[in-house]
Amino acid sequence: xxxxxxxxxxxxxxxxxxxxxxxxxxxxxxxxxxxxxxxxxxxxxxxxxxxxxxxxxxxxxxxxxxxxxxxxxxxxxxxxxxxxxxxxxxxxxxxxxxxxxxxxxxxxxxxxxxxxxxxxxxxxxxxxxxxxxxxxxxxxxxxxxxxxxxxxxxxxxxxxxxxxxxxxxxxxxxxxxxxxxxxxxxxxxxxxxxxxxxxxxxxxxxxxxxxxxxxxxx
Amino acid sequence: xxxxxxxxxxxxxxxxxxxxxxxxxxxxxxxxxxxxxxxxxxxxxxxxxxxxxxxxxxxxxxxxxxxxxxxxxxxxxxxxxxxxxxxxxxxxxxxxxxxxxxxxxxxxxxxxxxxxxxxxxxxxxxxxxxxxxxxxxxxxxxxxxxxxxxxxxxxxxxxxxxxxxxxxxxxxxxxxxxxxxxxxxxxxxxxxxxxxxxxxxxxxxxxxxxxxxxxxxx
Amino acid sequence: xxxxxxxxxxxxxxxxxxxxxxxxxxxxxxxxxxxxxxxxxxxxxxxxxxxxxxxxxxxxxxxxxxxxxxxxxxxxxxxxxxxxxxxxxxxxxxxxxxxxxxxxxxxxxxxxxxxxxxxxxxxxxxxxxxxxxxxxxxxxxxxxxxxxxxxxxxxxxxxxxxxxxxxxxxxxxxxxxxxxxxxxxxxxxxxxxxxxxxxxxxxxxxxxxxxxxxxxxx
Numbered sequence: 081x082x083x084x085x086x087x088x089x090x091x092x093x094x095x096x097x098x099x100x101x102x103x104x105x106x107x108x109x110x111x112x113x114x115x116x117x118x119x120x121x122x123x124x125x126x127x128x129x130x131x132x133x134x135x136x137x138x139x140x141x142x143x144x145x146x147x148x149x150x151x152x153x154x155x156x157x158x159x160x161x162x163x164x165x166x167x168x169x170x171x172x173x174x175x176x177x178x179x180x181x182x183x184x185x186x187x188x189x190x191x192x193x194x195x196x197x198x199x200x201x202x203x204x205x206x207x208x209x210x211x212x213x214x215x216x217x218x219x220x221x222x223x224x225x226x227x228x229x230x231x232x233x234x235x236x237x238x239x240x241x242x243x244x245x246x247x248x249x250x251x252x253x254x255x256x257x258x259x260x261x262x263x264x265x266x267x268x269x270x271x272x273x274x275x276x277x278x279x280x281x282x283x284x285x286x287x288x289x290x291x292x293x294x295x296x297x298x
Numbered sequence: 299x300x301x302x303x304x305x306x307x308x309x310x311x312x313x314x315x316x317x318x319x320x321x322x323x324x325x326x327x328x329x330x331x332x333x334x335x336x337x338x339x340x341x342x343x344x345x346x347x348x349x350x351x352x353x354x355x356x357x358x359x360x361x362x363x364x365x366x367x368x369x370x371x372x373x374x375x376x377x378x379x380x381x382x383x384x385x386x387x388x389x390x391x392x393x394x395x396x397x398x399x400x401x402x403x404x405x406x407x408x409x410x411x412x413x414x415x416x417x418x419x420x421x422x423x424x425x426x427x428x429x430x431x432x433x434x435x436x437x438x439x440x441x442x443x444x445x446x447x448x449x450x451x452x453x454x455x456x457x458x459x460x461x462x463x464x465x466x467x468x469x470x471x472x473x474x475x476x477x478x479x480x481x482x483x484x485x486x487x488x489x490x491x492x493x494x495x496x497x498x499x500x501x502x503x504x505x506x507x508x509x510x511x512x513x514x515x516x
Numbered sequence: 517x518x519x520x521x522x523x524x525x526x527x528x529x530x531x532x533x534x535x536x537x538x539x540x541x542x543x544x545x546x547x548x549x550x551x552x553x554x555x556x557x558x559x560x561x562x563x564x565x566x567x568x569x570x571x572x573x574x575x576x577x578x579x580x581x582x583x584x585x586x587x588x589x590x591x592x593x594x595x596x597x598x599x600x601x602x603x604x605x606x607x608x609x610x611x612x613x614x615x616x617x618x619x620x621x622x623x624x625x626x627x628x629x630x631x632x633x634x635x636x637x638x639x640x641x642x643x644x645x646x647x648x649x650x651x652x653x654x655x656x657x658x659x660x661x662x663x664x665x666x667x668x669x670x671x672x673x674x675x676x677x678x679x680x681x682x683x684x685x686x687x688x689x690x691x692x693x694x695x696x697x698x699x700x701x702x703x704x705x706x707x708x709x710x711x712x713x714x715x716x717x718x719x720x721x722x723x724x725x726x727x728x729x730x731x732x733x734x
Contacts, residue, residue: 091530094309094338094356099499103492120530121339121557121575123356138530138559138577139339139597141356141378146492160577160599161357163378163409168492191599191630194409194427209630209648212427212444226648227665229445229462244665245683247463274539274582274604281535312527312556312574317717321710339557341574357557359574359596364710379575381596381627386710412627412645430645430662447663447680465681 091286093118093136098126098145103168108149110142117279128152131185135278137162147171147180147197156187157275166197172217174200184220188271202238206268211242223260223268230254309504311336311354316344316363321386326367335497346370349403353496355380365389365398365415374405375493384415390435392418402438406489420456424486429460441478441486448472527722529554529572534562534581539604544585546578553715564588567621571714573598583607583616583633592623593711602633608653610636620656624707638674642704647678659696659704666690 095118097107108127116134118124124136126144131154136142140162144150147166151174158164166180174182180197183189187201192210195201199213202220207213209226216230219238224230228242232249236242240257241264248254313336315325326345334352336342342354344362349372354360358380362368365384369392376382384398392400398415401407405419410428413419417431420438425431427444434448437456442448446460450467454460458475459482466472531554533543544563552570554560560572562580567590572578576598580586583602587610594600602616610618616633619625623637628646631637635649638656643649645662652666655674660666664678668685672678676693677700684690 090308090526096503099496099503101492101495101499103495120559121357123338137579139357139379139557139575143355143378145496160579160601161379161575161597165378165409168488191601191632192410192628196409196427209632209650210428210646214427214444226650226667231444244685249462270604274537277537277539278535278581281537285532285535308526314721317714317721319710319713319717321713339575341556357575357597361573361596363714379597383596383627386706410628414627414645428646432645432662449662467680 091120093120094123094125096123096125098148101145104145104148110144113154115279115283117282119282126150131156133276133279134158135275135282137191141165144180149179150181150183150197151179152183153185153187153203155185155272155276156183156189157271157278158189159191159193161192162189162195163193164195164197167215170198170215172198172200186272188268188275190226190271204268204272206264206271208244216248221260221265223264225264309338311338312341312343314341314343316366319363322363322366328362331372333497333501335500337500344368349374351494351497352376353493353500355409359383362398367397368399368401368415369397370401371403371405371421373403373490373494374401374407375489375496376407377409377411379410380407381412382414385433388416388433390416390418404490406486406493408444408489422486422490424482424489426462434466439478439483441482443482527556529556530559530561532559532561534584537581540581540584546580549590551715551719553718555718562586567592569712569715570594571711571718573627577601580616585615586617586619586633587615588619589621589623589639591621591708591712592619592625593707593714594625595627595629597628598625598631599629600631600633603651606634606651608634608636622708624704624711626662626707640704640708642700642707644680652684657696657701659700661700 097109110124110128112130116130118136119138122140124142127149130152135157137160142164171178183201184203187205189207190209193207194212196214200217204221206223212229214231217235221239224242225244227245230248234254241260315327328342328346330348334348336354337356340358342360345367347369353375355378360382389396401419402421405423407425408427411425412430414432418435422439424441430447432449435453439457442460443462445463448466452472459478533545546560546564548566552566554572555574557574558576560578563585565587571593573596578600607614619637620639623641625643626645629643630648632650636653642659648665650667653671657675660678661680663681666684670690677696
């Protein structure tokens with residue numbers, strides 16, 4: 081039994097309640113649907129709800145130890161190096177509750193994206209390589225290109241397109257954004273299709289035992 | 299005893315001396331104050347001094363295997379994905395010694411910041427999301443906004459403000475920087491307050507045993 | 517024997533075949549030369565060839581579970597936080613084969629660089645801090661500065677210099693790039709020299725046993 085515990089922990093993600101602080105005095109455990117998959121070298125800490133079939137790649141940090149809670153809707157994927165963290169006491173409302181970070185369903189957050197609360201990200205949003213979303217409301221179907229920033233309390237209307245490297249830090253800039261072009265929409269849908277296969281297939285790869293037994297190194 | 303050793307290593311950070319190379323032929327172990335907290339999936343390698351109550355988030359790499367040594371002052375925090383590394387043989391002076399990287403006390407390095415030696419970062423500096431500080435002297439109280447770069451041997455005077463996305467790569471640009479506005483100063487102080495609670499509270503969360511025993515996964 | 521397995525896995529990198537999906541129905545193990553070194557908290561997944569004396573720093577993700585295969589030539593180094601991933605079914609040709617990502621020999625990918633397939637990176641290329649190479653052909657000896665992007669199907673001729681923060685997303689922009697200046701060429705050679713020592717020296721540091729036994733924590 082002890083042996084089993086040890087073999088399980090080897091390449092487990094790190095899942096824990098938040099530490100007790102003056103600002104978060106109650107420990108809350110993550111609530112992770114069993115169909116979701118959290119990869120090795122990734123962390124989920126505190127009051128985080130992760131729904132069905134979410135895929136979390138390696139080296140991701142989901143750290144609800146300051147701003148809290150976080151919600152991640154079904155079929156969403158967070159690629160390698162994505163970071164979720166939130167500022168203390170700043171929240172947004174979604175479905176009658178308050179959140180530090182609310183992410184809808186079928187969202188894709190590409191490699192190296194930073195999602196920092198307070199923020200709301202609607203369904204079917206695409207967040208590009210190394211983009212930053214912080215202190216923002218992002219409507220459903222928005223496409224944020226690589227290296228872009230959406231911040232400073234702006235609200236991006238549904239289905240708008242944020243160009244590569246854009247710094248959307250005023251409502252005026254947000255209002256001037258064009259609609260998502262057809263090829264970007266299609267691209268985001270392709271990314272969803274691929275990533276929705278990963279949770280089940282990675283669970284199979286690991287099997288019952290998350291350790292390295294049987295994994296190749298030559 | 300063997301069992302204890304194994305149970306301890308499961309979610310330990312990786313702490314080791316530098317590897318022996320022609321340019322660093324002596325192995326030096328990190329000197330980490332016991333009140334500091336280094337998170338899972340983070341590394342500290344080589345001649346690195348980490349002082350009281352430093353908080354190092356997950357997926358941080360502090361790698362003094364090329365440029366060396368590094369110093370990190372008390373109450374400083376390094377957020378998720380921060381990287382510290384240094385170029386060979388390039389050093390700066392601080393307090394009568396030479397360093398590849400010197401970071402003062404009460405510095406905050408936000409998510410994804412890259413601090414690359416040679417560099418000096420004074421007390422109470424704030425380094426924003428995904429910023430780069432490389433080959434620079436940053437005076438105390440400077441506020442570096444997200445996605446900014448400070449490089450090319452520049453010296454930033456105390457209490458200057460580096461705007462979002464700015465590329466400060468000449469002394470002329472550094473000299474033209476405005477002073478830190480009151481709201482940014484306040485923000486940096488808030489971030490310090492929150493992060494100074496983390497080392498003790500994370501030590502309590504882990505307790506004696508850093509393994510996954512008792513951590514939730516459902 | 518069981519004990520040995522456990523002690524080995526503690527700070528091992530994660531090496532595994534790709535998971536079985538509809539788009540990659542065959543499991544292929546990475547082929548990693550034994551002189552290469554893959555650091556703790558890094559992953560190599562799927563049909564990835566890693567040649568002699570490659571150095572992979574901590575918190576790197578090499579994930580051939582979508583676009584595939586990847587090739588990494590001898591003496592190449594991937595610094596902390598580098599990510600390799602590829603888009604499904606998009607490939608480039610190199611040496612009579614097709615690849616999602618082909619990286620030649622003596623390439624340096626600096627901290628936080630993102631290399632996303634389809635892409636080809638010739639020998640002796642330098643890729644700067646936090647740069648993005650995606651859907652591009654990069655000729656040998658090219659120097660890509662920090663925060664730059666090379667994308668959108670462009671082909672960069674050998675020995676061209678991409679300035680800091682440049683967004684090379686048209687062939688016209690690629691064609692207008694200047695040649696690599698002598699000091700950047702020299703810098704890239706210095707980086708190669710240093711990193712070519714790491715694989716052997718890190719193998720020695722770990723010895724037979726990759727666990728934390730004997731590593732310092734105080």
